[in-house]
Amino acid sequence: MFEVNRRSALKIAAFAVAASSVAPALAADAEVLPSWVDGEAKSRIVDFVAATTTEGGADFVEPADRVAVFDNDGTLWGEQPMYVQLAFVLDRVKQLAPQHPEWQTKEPFKSVLSGDMAGVAASGQKGLVELLAATHAGMSTEEFEKIVSDWTASARHPVSGKPYTAHIFQPMVELIDYLKAKEFKVFIVSGGGVEFMRPWTERVYGIPPENVVGSSIKTKYEPRNGVPAILRLPEIDFIDDGPGKPVGIHKFIGRRPIAAFGNSDGDFEMLEWTTSGPGRRFGLIVHHDDAERENAYDRDSHFGRLARGLDEAPARGWTIVSMKDDWKVIYPK
Structure with a gap:
């Protein structure tokens, strides 16, 4: 038989309490x-x-x-087949493209408008944020929230046809x-x-x-x-x-x-x-x-x-x- 010191005994007791409570x-x-x-x-x-x-x-x-x-x-x-937000941005780019003829030659907008998804994907998350910034500047946060809410309610997944949610x-x-x-x-x-x-x-x-x-x-x-408003600017924060x-x-x-x-x-x-x-x-x-x-x-x-x-x-x-x-x-x- 061996002697258990006080510190070891306390550790054993603590372990026993923890085990009994976890079980x-x-x-x-x-x-x-x-x-x-x-x-x-x-x-x-x-x-x-x-x-x-x-x-x-x-x-x-x-x-x-x-x-x-x-x-x-x-x-x-x-x-x-793509980030949901990217699908949202693609729709917005196409809607706003007539107001921005420069997008025809500027990436990643060029890839969006030409349907080059590999080029869009290559821009990564940074490119996605740039697209969002460029296509949604100049509006209030409330206006943007409505756009997002309306799109989320109506948009459908390209494969299943169901809402993204x-x-x-x-x-x-x-x-x-x-x-x-x-x-x-x-x-x-x-x-x-x-x-x-x-x-x-x-x-x-x-x-x-x-x-x-x-x-x-x-x-x-x-x-x-x-009317006080928070306006969105065309700059990444x-x-x-x-x-x-x-x-x-x-x-x-x-x-x-x-x-x-x-x-x-x-x-x-x-x-x-x-x-x-x-x-x-x-x-x-x-x-x-x-x-x-x-x-x-x-x-x-x-x-x-x-x-x-x-x-x-x-x-x-x-x-x-x-x-x-x-x-x-x-x-x-």
Whole structure:
């Protein structure tokens, strides 16, 4: 028989308390995330949430610090055959082209008008923001919000013919609801335009506009006919993609997340910054590998390219979610 010192005894007691409190939590969460297959990915999520929300546990996190950030395109809704916002911008470019003859020879507008999608895709997120800035300057934020709302209500996916909002991922919406029920503050952190997302994210995901961080153009305050207005300017203010995502989180949220969810290499720095912090952390990558129910793409895709994240996720402890194997359903019924 050996002697256990007081410090070791306290550690053993603390472990026992934590284990006894986590076990009921896991049992209570057995029915959560119903669209997820009962496998490693779901278990990792539930284990992380239980560990960080169980008082007395070694990994307990106060509600104020339970911040979770989600990419949007490819993480919460589809991004093939193109980003949804890009489809919106293409429509606006075509509508406004008669007023801008210079677009016939200037990229990326030239590619839009000629139907050269490879050329448009090559411009990346930066090109998308430039298109948005050029085609929506000179109007108020209220006017732009109406344009977005009207387009979202009428536009249809080119393959399914359904509204784009029908192409949200049911398992991820369940995950958002699960985290919110556990007192997480949930944010969207996207390379897409912030004012393109804010008109509909609360209705579609339950995430209010103040919890949306994204790329933006510059604005200014200016009364119009005696009525105060915020006007949109034809200048890029901030690109919330790649290394810009941690900067945007720091600038607009002010707290380092403890959980981050993405699907592409544009989310790499967000996941890296989140999971390199102290304490229990969680990073997850949605891998589009279901050609039958959604799409199969990663390394060679113009939209949502995933290479570095796919290679480095295992060593970094990030969870890779297979849409094919880990999700029972893709879209809401």
